[in-house]
Amino acid sequence: MNYIKSVGIVGTGRALPDKIVTNKDLEQKVDTTDEWIRSRTGIGSRRVADENTATSDLATEAAKKALEDAGISVDEIDTIIVATVTPDMAFPSTACIVQKNLGADRAFAFDIGAACSGFVYALSVAENLIKGNMAKNALVIGAETLSKIINWEDRNTCVLFGDGAGAVVVKEVEEGYGIQGITLGSNGAKGEVLRQPAGGSRIPASIESVQNKLHFIAMDGNEVFKFAVRVMGQSSLETIKKSGLDLEDVDFFIPHQANIRIIDAAAKRLKLPKEKVYVNLHKYGNLSAASIPVALDEAVKEGKLQKGDNMVLVAFGGGLTWGSAVVKWSKEV
Amino acid sequence: MSLEKVKGIIIEQLGLEESMEIKRETSLMGDLEADSLDAVEIIMAIEDEFGIEIPDEAAEGFKNIGDIVDYVENNK
Numbered sequence A: 001m002n003y004i005k006s007v008g009i010v011g012t013g014r015a016l017p018d019k020i021v022t023n024k025d026l027e028q029k030v031d032t033t034d035e036w037i038r039s040r041t042g043i044g045s046r047r048v049a050d051e052n053t054a055t056s057d058l059a060t061e062a063a064k065k066a067l068e069d070a071g072i073s074v075d076e077i078d079t080i081i082v083a084t085v086t087p088d089m090a091f092p093s094t095a096c097i098v099q100k101n102l103g104a105d106r107a108f109a110f111d112i113g114a115a116c117s118g119f120v121y122a123l124s125v126a127e128n129l130i131k132g133n134m135a136k137n138a139l140v141i142g143a144e145t146l147s148k149i150i151n152w153e154d155r156n157t158c159v160l161f162g163d164g165a166g167a168v169v170v171k172e173v174e175e176g177y178g179i180q181g182i183t184l185g186s187n188g189a190k191g192e193v194l195r196q197p198a199g200g201s202r203i204p205a206s207i208e209s210v211q212n213k214l215h216f217i218a219m220d221g222n223e224v225f226k227f228a229v230r231v232m233g234q235s236s237l238e239t240i241k242k243s244g245l246d247l248e249d250v251d252f253f254i255p256h257q258a259n260i261r262i263i264d265a266a267a268k269r270l271k272l273p274k275e276k277v278y279v280n281l282h283k284y285g286n287l288s289a290a291s292i293p294v295a296l297d298e299a300v301k302e303g304k305l306q307k308g309d310n311m312v313l314v315a316f317g318g319g320l321t322w323g324s325a326v327v328k329w330s331k332e333v
Numbered sequence B: 001m002s003l004e005k006v007k008g009i010i011i012e013q014l015g016l017e018e019s020m021e022i023k024r025e026t027s028l029m030g031d032l033e034a035d036s037l038d039a040v041e042i043i044m045a046i047e048d049e050f051g052i053e054i055p056d057e058a059a060e061g062f063k064n065i066g067d068i069v070d071y072v073e074n075n076k
């Protein structure tokens, strides 16, 4: 008989910079108000890394906590996958830098670029590496220092994002638990609505690219909003169905934390009551690939998940990309 | 016909009383205190309901409910 492993999350951790930037602080920098930001996004403050902190530093701290939580030693890690749009540099990958920091010499390490959906993509890759016997223990990290690619003079974008990292350890779990299904999708044709135009081979860094502010996040907010609301509902439903479940079977919903208005609209489409929907964006803003693993770690540590709970993780982001996972929580609490 | 459906969508999206008076002349942001994201959500719900796509340029031109209803009538 063909034996298919059940693969799940066995440990979580997070790292957030200490510095808090409130909406009031932003009122000093750009023409905005606390009231506007709260009512349009639900964000109250965000964390910002200092100039000496790079994405790999936050990623390493989150990884150490996740390993400790999982009771897994550094030598047991077979692969390290980092999802990020703010790598320390183009290469070495941020995952290789984390490997060095941890001393995880046995692991193969690489980054994944799927913007805010990156964590769900990375989770899917880890699941399949384990099912394909390429790895036993995977460290999956979403980490960002978006503050470094934000135009702090642009009120349309600077109020939305923050810095942080979340990590999980993925391995085989008790049969029937863990990842029940994952759906991923992309629409490259719509890529221009959310991007960082320069810094790659199309527009390498130059004095002009800096003067023209092309190294900052550029976004068509309304287009992203409409896309996000629709795709979060559709993708979640697809994965719930694929996992052999109904909407009523969903115990917990962790959406990408971009905007409370997007989360509320998506939850409404899915007829999910507020108690089942996890929200922490008022504290951190949009953490891109770090959003879901940070939220998951907080939810776990707050005791919101019981063994056997069916949880939906769903994200959308630049690319455009999206992805959702149904995970039957396998840890005793 | 479309007016009734559009009214229903607006009442539902903004969480208004069923008895709320909504006429062709009513303005979403002026009279009903919708903000720009409420307006986006209402447009989306109308797109889904009537199976049409309303481009941003068209949506930006809507001054009141009547404009929305006329657009729907002409494009469904």
Ligand SMILES: CC(C)(COP(=O)(O)OP(=O)(O)OC[C@H]1O[C@@H](n2cnc3c(N)ncnc32)[C@H](O)[C@@H]1OP(=O)(O)O)[C@@H](O)C(=O)NCCC(=O)NCCS
Binding pocket: A031, A032, A033, A036, A037, A040, A041, A116, A155, A156, A157, A159, A194, A219, A220, A221, A222, A224, A225, A258, A259, A286, A288, A316, A317, A318, B036, B037, B040
């Ligand atoms: C960004 C977003 C909150 C903007 O919402 P919106 O209210 O529809 O904003 P609009 O772009 O229509 O702008 C409305 C007005 O508010 C202004 N505005 C934008 N940001 C502002 C701010 N921080 N403070 C005050 N006013 C602001 C705009 O300049 C515009 O003014 P104008 O009409 O005089 O030009 C919303 O589109 C959004 O959340 N989109 C998704 C973004 C996202 O999640 N991106 C990451 C995906 S991973």
